[in-house]
Amino acid sequence: MFNTAFKEHGRTSPGCDGRLTWDMDSEERRGLNTRLRLKCSRCPSASEMHNLYEEVQTNSRGRKAATVNYGLQVGLSQTPIGSSSLRKILMATNTPPPSESSLQKTSNTVMQKVVTLNKCDMKERCKKLVNINKLRGAPNPNNIGIQCDGMYNNPLYSGVGETPFQPATQTVFSLAEDVTSSHEIISLVTKNKICPEGQHLKNNPSHVCTEQTCGANIPMTQNIGDEFTWAKEGIQDLLKNDLNVKDITSDPDSTIFKAAESLYAEGKLSDEPRHFVDTRHLAENVRKAIKKDESLQKIMPKSTKAERTKLLHNFAIDFTDRCTGEINQAQIKCTGHASKIKKQLSYVSDAIICCYMGEHALCKKHSLVCKGGKRNWLTKSAYLDGNFKIPYSRANARILQTCVNRRLAPSVLDKSILNTNTQKVESFNRRLRRSLPKNVTFARNFHGRAHSAAHSTNNGPGESIKVLCAGVGAPIPEGGGLVNL
Known part of the structure; x- marks a missing residue:
């Protein structure tokens, strides 16, 4: 722009020693960009209007858009703000905002x-x-x-x-x-x-x-x-x-x-x-079902109903974590083989029931996350006390079996055997x-x-x-x- 303007000014006004300056009165806004020309401080000579930006190259006729205006819209599309908010930001920085x-x-x-x-x-x-x-x-x-x-x-x-x-x-x-x-x-x-x-x-x-x-x-x-x-x-x-x-x-x-x-x-x-x-929604549904199970609430090892209800909520979280851990380890051990996973988890179901009733012999034999002994699942639990124990009885075992079936029953495993979410x-x-x-x-x-x-x-x-x-x-x-x- 300056090279062209200097040459044109020297040709049209050879004896003029004026300075070329920005003609701000002729400014044309193009979004965030502008078109300007130079004018002489002494003579009426003025250059042609120049784009102070790069244009988007298209095959269509007419005025071409500025690349910065297109890039601006790409950036805005990955932010929560729109045109109104952008204009406020520009006005706050004393920058003329586009319409x-x-x-x-x-x-x-x-x-x-x-x-x-x-x-x-x-x-x-x-x-x-x-x-x-x-x-x-x-x-x-x-x-x-x-x-x-x-x-x-x-x-x-x-x-x-x-x-x-x-x-x-x-x-x-x-x-x-x-x-x-x-x-x-x-x-x-x-x-x-x-x-x-x-x-x-x-x-x-x-x-x-x-x-x-x-x-x-x-x-x-x-x-x-x-x-x-x-x-x-x-x-x-x-x-x-x-x-x-x-x-x-x-x-x-x-x-x-x-x-x-x-x-x-x-x-x-x-x-x-x-x-x-x-699997994440399934585990959450199992947890909610356990929290609402009144038969489970009655067998929680606490004396008052309020304490049993609070303990049941912790038990629901711990139980879903236990099932999820067993399934994840079975996936690794059986390398994703569906029939082997279901067979492995069929033995795990009995181990989980006995584990929550204080017997860890089956955990040593079948569980993939609890090896029994002093360092069993309950001692490592973040939700239950290490001495947690549901009274042993056939009736309580049947109630726990119902809980286990909500997540480890064969029909449920068929719907989640790929362990996808x-x-x-x-x-x-x-x-x-x-x-x-x-x-x-x-x-x-x-x-x-x-x-x-x-x-x-x-x-x-x-x-x-x-x-x-x-x-x-x-x-x-x-x-x-x-x-x-």
Whole structure:
């Protein structure tokens, strides 16, 4: 800019000895960037307007966006703040903020690109899973196991009795693979009822709600808690990427598995799917059931009801930990062989019953976490006293057997024999709150922010920002701001 202006000034005003300075009156703002020119302090000579920024390279005609404005929207998509909060931050630093309409328009463009980039990234990860199964020698490398869960912007039960509509208006249903230890997100189903233009409440047939036009892709009257439909869409998305879902891990009370059964009945899934229950939710359900068991409360070794109730709560926690420990050790000892694990745990069941009644002979022989003697399970327990002992009787043994069957019965083990859980998708739900916080509703760019969170989860925050910025046309140069991430 200066080289051009000096040459032009010398050509048009050869005898002028004035200085070239910024012509601030001619400044044109482009988001966070600006266009300026130089003018002479003595003569009326002025240079042409110059962009003080790099442009996004596109094949379209017209004005091109600044790379920093595109990169700004990528960064915002992985933070809880939106355009309004950003403008307040800039004003507090005495920096001229872009207009809300400008930020919104740029965000609309960038978020559509982010959705496309993340879908391509998940597709490549699906191909990688097939290659991993081939290297492992799997008979059908396209068969995979998945874990699924959904998240809502508001709890579904929070408006019961208050409104005929469901409080939740947005949901993200995620599917993660159970092939590798990374448990990457390989499919994302995003549903949004909110139309920013309010056309759900207006009878305007000219407006059609889509993810591209306004962000709303389901009507206000549709059941947003329909996990059956969302799971079906997610599994069909995996089928397009040549992945056949074989094993599904979900919450015990979920309808997700019915979606896979429906697709199998339609002939879209080549192998009959198997359903496995999330072990963490299962253990929690067992703990709650034990806490409410009145027959167990009566046999707790305490004199008053209040003391027995408190002891029962501690016993419930200790019991679920004991069962979980036995199962984990059986998985290691039997190297995941289902029939061997079930046989091993059938002997462990009797050992657990005797252990809580003060007899540790069977623990020495069959237990995988209690070897009896002075250093038995109870002496190491953080919840029960080392002298804890339920009075020995056949009736008490039957009550304890009922507790054991809640977690170690063959029918229950069949549903949890892989020892899988939904911890990855639930942790992803927590990361979603970074991009889609509860106190802010992003109606127009809900889908883009959800996909940005998934991309960050799969790639890591630093690498994700770098890849997404390059993908939208605003690459970060080497040695830039990502050196410390």
